Amino acid sequence: MNPERPVTGGRPAFAAVPVGIIAAGIAVTLFALSSRYGFHRDELYFMAAGAHPAWGYVDQPPLTPIVARAATALFGNTPTGLRVPATLAAAATIIVVALVARELGGGRGAQVLAALSAAVSGFVLAVGHMVSTATFDLLAWVLIAWLALRLLRTGDGRWWLAMGAAVGVGTLNKYLVGLLVVALVVAVLAVGPRDVLRGRWLVAGVVIAVVLAAPNLWWQATHGWPQLTVAGGISADDGTENRVLFVPMQIAFLSPLLVPVWIAGIRRLWRDPGLRWARSMAVAYPVLCVLVLASGGKPYYALPLLLVLTAAGCEPLVRWARGRWRVATVVVAGLVAAATSAVITLPVLPADSLSVPNAINEEQGEQIGWQRLTAAVAAGWSAVPAAQRSRAVIFAENYGEAGAIARYGPNRGLPEPYSGHMSNADWGPPPDSSNGPVVVVAQEGDQSIGRFFTGCRVVGHVDTGRGVDNQEQGAPVTLCSGTTRPWSALWPSLRHYY
Incomplete structure (x- = not known):
């Protein structure tokens, strides 16, 4: 025993x-x-x-x-x-x-x-x-x-x-x-x-x-x-x-x-x-x-x-x-x-009314504003000339943005988005034939993404409409004329894990 x-x-x-x-x-x-x-x-x-x-x-x-x-x-x-x-x-x-x-x-x-x-x-x-x-x-x-x-x-x-x-x-x-x-x-x-x-x-x-x-x-x-x-x-x-x-x-x-x-x-x-x-x-x-x-x-x-x-x-x-x-x-x-x-x-x-809870548990705020983000991207997409949309691409900096556009975008006539974040990178890149304009959504203050695209201008910003300070609040929606290189050559540089 x-x-x-x-x-x-x-x-x-x-x-x-x-x-x-x-x-x-x-x-x-x-x-x-x-x-x-x-x-x-x-x-x-x-x-x-x-x-x-x-x-x-x-x-x-x-x-x-x-x-x-x-x-x-x-x-x-x-x-x-x-x-x-x-x-x-x-x-x-x-x-x-x-x-x-x-x-x-x-x-x-x-x-x-x-x-x-x-x-x-x-x-x-x-x-x-x-x-x-x-x-x-x-x-x-x-x-x-x-x-x-x-x-x-x-x-x-x-x-x-x-x-x-x-x-x-x-x-x-x-x-x-x-x-x-x-x-x-x-x-x-x-x-x-x-x-x-x-x-x-x-x-x-x-x-x-x-x-x-x-x-x-x-x-x-x-x-x-x-x-x-x-x-x-x-x-x-x-x-x-x-x-x-x-x-x-x-x-x-x-x-x-x-x-x-x-x-x-x-x-x-x-x-x-x-x-x-x-x-x-x-x-x-x-x-x-x-x-x-x-x-x-x-x-x-x-x-x-x-x-x-x-x-x-x-x-x-x-x-x-x-x-x-x-x-x-x-x-x-x-x-x-x-x-x-x-x-x-x-x-x-x-x-x-999430300012205090969100300071302790930021996951609360990350449930707010995704449909409004998609609406802001749709407004940017509408600025793409109709004749060029078959060659245009929507590119999201992170997987949350890409996931929101994938979920809510079809109801607004948006194509499938691309992103280099985490496993999203494995589901790309766009075909090199997609050499038209690029609608880019990135987190506020991130300037690094711009070096991959040409002729860029900000056409809108994300606003959750609830005053919630999450990762997407204030994110710029940018319309670019194209990429600096073909997507296949650019893609390894766009992959990121953080």
């Missing part, structure tokens, strides 16, 4: 009804708010990528674009239709967090509190509101953590098979899942129980993960690993800022009011003799933080494990919250957390 593992394998009954009600309530809320603003720039890109199916893209594996394509085909090419999978993923995340609390011995109260904690978390609400790689990455991480806990508690190596499948699918969405695997293995090696790292089931789990991830890994390998170039650019551009903001953004993204809960979770995992088998989960979080800081990654990369620690802290919180005033304290804290998280992450305010 391994002394690090409990003698009995029984767990408290799962609080399926109240946890299900909480998950369903969040799903209904997200669904009701899904159309309040509009598509996010990344969502427009995912839809465009989904229209160009491949086993990989320069900046991501294929899962999220596939999900985007399936969602719009099944539920409609609208923000509401696209976001159905994100809504379901958020609800599933809440349920899995409750299962983590149960796995750690939490009873009905702890499970419900864990589900509520996830439901009021700003990060869960943010990624549940819109389709992003982080949406499905969060679900994959908490699912892998739950499976890991079952493996550690029972010592049954067959759980490696499920973990391998989860890791493999997670890799098809975002490579960050590799950081979780490294952090968990290092933690288990450090504090045990190490016997789970031996045997044929571990090998089988690794094989499953590799087989599932192989098509995308092969695509990356045959294309020169462009995702490493993108990751290196993120670290070079934002690494210092990410490191400085790592701790405060960890607190802000999850919710400041949940800090005592996940701290209690760390203490419980480390000190409770009955959870000695789960001690590695407390160690995995600081190991993960070191990995993220060393790589200059974004602060939210480590947040999924904080949800696991929060689930661990719910049982001691339930024991503490005995007495009327303590219950009232927990309730008030939960309501405040829910309200602040909703304002910062969800479209609950009028679009012209």
Whole structure:
């Protein structure tokens, strides 16, 4: 008998009804708010990528674009239709967090509190509101953590098979899942129980993960690993800022009011003799933080494990919250957390009142103004002489602009846009026979794009109409007479990743 593992394998009954009600309530809320603003720039890109199916893209594996394509085909090419999978993923995340609390011995109260904690978390609400790689990455991480806990508690190596499948699918969405695997293995090696790292089931789990991830890994390998170039650019551009903001953004993204809960979770995992088998989960979080800081990654990369620690802290919180005033304290804290998280992450305010939330969470503003951007481009296109339009091109500096024009442009008679940003570059260039005028839309203040075109004059500017200071506000729409070289020769210089 391994002394690090409990003698009995029984767990408290799962609080399926109240946890299900909480998950369903969040799903209904997200669904009701899904159309309040509009598509996010990344969502427009995912839809465009989904229209160009491949086993990989320069900046991501294929899962999220596939999900985007399936969602719009099944539920409609609208923000509401696209976001159905994100809504379901958020609800599933809440349920899995409750299962983590149960796995750690939490009873009905702890499970419900864990589900509520996830439901009021700003990060869960943010990624549940819109389709992003982080949406499905969060679900994959908490699912892998739950499976890991079952493996550690029972010592049954067959759980490696499920973990391998989860890791493999997670890799098809975002490579960050590799950081979780490294952090968990290092933690288990450090504090045990190490016997789970031996045997044929571990090998089988690794094989499953590799087989599932192989098509995308092969695509990356045959294309020169462009995702490493993108990751290196993120670290070079934002690494210092990410490191400085790592701790405060960890607190802000999850919710400041949940800090005592996940701290209690760390203490419980480390000190409770009955959870000695789960001690590695407390160690995995600081190991993960070191990995993220060393790589200059974004602060939210480590947040999924904080949800696991929060689930661990719910049982001691339930024991503490005995007495009327303590219950009232927990309730008030939960309501405040829910309200602040909703304002910062969800479209609950009028679009012209986003100045404060947008300063904290700029993703709010990136859902505003795409139809007006397309209208500004259409006005620029109307300045192209009709006789020259068959040879004319619309060129967008970034994938958000290109995605917006691709989505809304056909209704305004616009042709398919081109862009050198991220994987958009792989879907070009325009044919060299398109040697007529070029309508260019670029972010405000960017003068670099002009050196590729001739005879340029500004014919308009993008105005969101809501006073939202996002990346496209004030962007110039420029009409150029042509390019400095044929498109095929120019295209390598127009490709960019940042």
